[in-house]
Amino acid sequence: MRPRRLRANPGIRRLASETRLHPAQLVLPLFVREEGGPMPIASMPGVVQHTLDSVRGAVQDAAAAGIGGVMLFGVPSVRDATGSGATHPDGILNRATRVVADEVGDALVVQTDLCLDEFTDHGHCGVLDALGRVDNDATLERYREMALVQAASGSALLGLSGMMDGQVAAVRETLDGAGFVDTAILAYSAKYASAFYGPFRDAVESTLDGDRRSYQLDPGNRREGLREAMLDIEEGADVVMVKPAGSYLDVLADVAAASDIPVWAYQVSGEYSMIEAAAMQGWIDRKRAVHESVLGIHRAGADVVLTYWATELAGWLNNGDFA
Incomplete structure (x- = not known):
């Protein structure tokens, strides 16, 4: 056997490639701030809070x-206990x-x-009890x-990232009851309590204590990651997601093997920043x-x-840089 025959030159490697990326398979997260000009995020080189x-x-x-x-995140100038800015029609998001x-x-x-x-x-993902x-x-x-405010504002897909039990069923019922039957739900199904979210919390100026x-x-x-994804599918999710991506490829593979709906993954801020930091050192x-x-x-x-x-990588793919 000579497996190297299929690696001998760029042409044969391209024909034998099992996995290819396309720009349409990429989604760009974006942060939008309420006040001031565009603000670079120190822990995420090249990423900014937009206006x-x-x-x-x-x-x-x-x-x-x-x-x-694109996936939009808001950075409000004022916060309160119930996150009222999230549902105000003129809230930043x-x-x-x-x-x-x-x-x-x-x-x-x-x-x-x-x-x-x-x-x-x-800074928590929900309201607090006594x-x-x-x-x-x-x-x-x-x-x-x-859900109602975001759908009315023009969001085509709602990213349910709070990890509350029953969130998909609750939002689907509400959307359908209000006539937003075509608004899709992306369930952050297997979202782990990860150390790799640190730079993101800088990006949204998180006030989390604990x-x-x-x-x-x-x-x-x-x-448990697979179980959560299956529950979200039963509740009516249109897409399920694993987050973070790089350290949870086993969970991602499990969900992909079991799911009959699209499976996405979020390459989170810490994954981004580690590569950027190593590259800046020339490593x-x-x-x-x-x-x-x-x-x-x-x-x-x-x-x-x-x-x-997403945008930069798509440009490289369009140019054929990895052929």
Whole structure:
């Protein structure tokens, strides 16, 4: 046997390739701030908090590169206990959604983060009870309200990232009852209590005190990730997701093997920043590392990858840089 025959030159390697990335399989997360100008995020080199003006250019570039969509996160100037800014029609995320949908809604799938953590003064993904614990069912009522406002603002796909039990069923029921039957739900099904979210919390100026281990998954639990995904599918999710991606490829592969709906993965801020930091030191080839990291997530079973490199990587793919 001579397996090397299929590696002998670029042409034969291209024909024998088992996994290929396409720009349409990439989604770009974007942060939009309420006040001030565009703000670089120190822990995420190359990523900024956009304004309502600057985000227009970012989504135009993304559309020109042919990526699949954008996921919007809001950075409000004022927070409170119930995250009221999340459901105010003129809250920053809802305003940004209208701007982006108007700008590129025909070219990109406009997606929004449906979670309270960016809007609460305590930084948790839900409302708290009298003992300071996240109240699952009271939070579902807030998610129902968020779903209606986000859908009305032009979001085509709602990213349910709060990890509350029953969130998919609650939001689906609310959307359908209000006539938003075509608004899709992306369930962050297997979202782990990960150390790799650190730079993201800088990006949204998180006020979190404590941790989210009572509702996000234990990093050691593989079967539980699959169980959560199956529950979300039963509740009516249109897409399920594993987050983070790189350290949870086993969970991703399990979910992909069992799911009969699309499976996505989120290459989170810490994964991004580690590669950027190593590349700045000259320790790795940045372009190849970016491509390889996203390719590996796709190879493990992700139909779509959320990555902060989406537009840049799409440009390289369009240029045939990895042929």
